[in-house]
Every structure is written in structure tokens, then in C-alpha cells.
Amino acid sequence: MYDIHCHITYDVDDGSQTLDESVKMAEIAYESGVKGIVATPHSNVPRSFKNYWSSELLGKVRELREELVRRNIPLKIFCGQEIFCTRNTVELLKAEKLITINNTRYPLVEFGFYDQSHDVMEILKEIISLGYTPVIAHPERYAFVNENFDAIERIKLSGCLLQVNKGSLFGSFGEEARECASRMLAMRMADVVASDAHSPYMRTTEMNSAHEYICENYSYDYAKYVLNVNPGLILQNSKIYRF
């Protein structure tokens, strides 16, 4: 499995706070069957975490990679960001201040939980016009999606990919998010399932439970598709296929 959404970089956001916590998150991931993780710190969040491209930020990823080699944990760490979308996102992408998933044409993007559908679509269209394929982080958590599931259809038709959170499968983000995630999986609309892990203690990097859950409730092939095949293709900057 590959996990394309994880707050494993330490001391940059509300995820891992120390190098030791990051190592524990890596250990948990590897033991649960994950081969590679994309480090996606919150970025461009208004009045909060900025984490624009910087040599310091990349240095932290390098430091974690080196520590994993020292401790014999054969887990790959890729660079990325969870980019909070605002009106300035397109300009920041053009200025190369943002980091896409493993520097591919796939940026991982999030929105405010109460953003309006119309505004979201406007920003997504602008990002797509630059040649990117946005991967929408946890669409099941947004109010505009919970209010009207057609929004999922519209986002999908625009060419974006949908990344569901592991926790949403188990109701960690409330009943509405759980129901929406389960509908997306039942309709085979989710393209990727990722941990969105923030620590080794809760919202963890353990992914075997997600694999088992999707196998039992949907199918083994679909579990492989959203946890392994698609995230692997995204990391290689390849086109994903529709399930």
C-alpha cells in the first residue's frame, strides 16, 4: 500500500510533533503493510500553517528518511503538501511555492469545511487549467458535499480525483462523513483511501484495518485499487484508470 496523505513531518503543523513520533508513525505504517508515505503538511491555511516550499521543509523530510535508514525501517517517504485552496492558490502554484504529490501533476488539495460548492469548483477549474489533476482530500468531510451528493459527481466529472480518509470509514469524523464515504465506495467513486494520520496514538498511520474493511464490505479488487494501484500510479505521475 501507499499512503498519499499523512502529517508525518514533525513540528510543522498539528501532525507529528517530534522526530521520534514521526519514526513511530513510520513503524506503524510499515508494519501494517504500507511501503511508502507522502509527507503532506498543511500548507497555505489562512491565519495558520503556511509551509510553503522551503529548503528547511524539504530538509525535515530528508532528516526523517535518514533516520528511517538508521533504524532499518524500509519505508519510503515522498514529498508533498496538503494545500488549502484559496483565491491565491493558482498564483502560488505558478510561483512554485507549493509541492505536489512527489512533484507530479497531482496536488493534494483541501477546502474549508464550510466553503461553497460554487467557489470550490471555480478554484478547481483554475488549477486544472494549469495542467494539474487535483486530488481532493476527504471530500466526505465537506458540508457542501453532505448537503448535496451531486457535488461529488460534479467534482469527478471535472477530472479531479477523490481521496477518502481511513477514519471516515469507521465514523471518526461523524455519521455524515461516514455515510458519504460509504456511498462513494459503494458507487466506486473514491479513487484513493489514505490515512490523513496526525500521530502514532490517534488518527494513526495503520492501514491494514482500512484494507480489511474495504475487502469485507466492497471487494478485494477495489481495496487494491484505492490503497495500492492508484496511489502508486499517482506517485509515478501516471494516469489512473477508472475502476
Ligand SMILES: [Fe+2]
Ligand atoms: Fe490532512
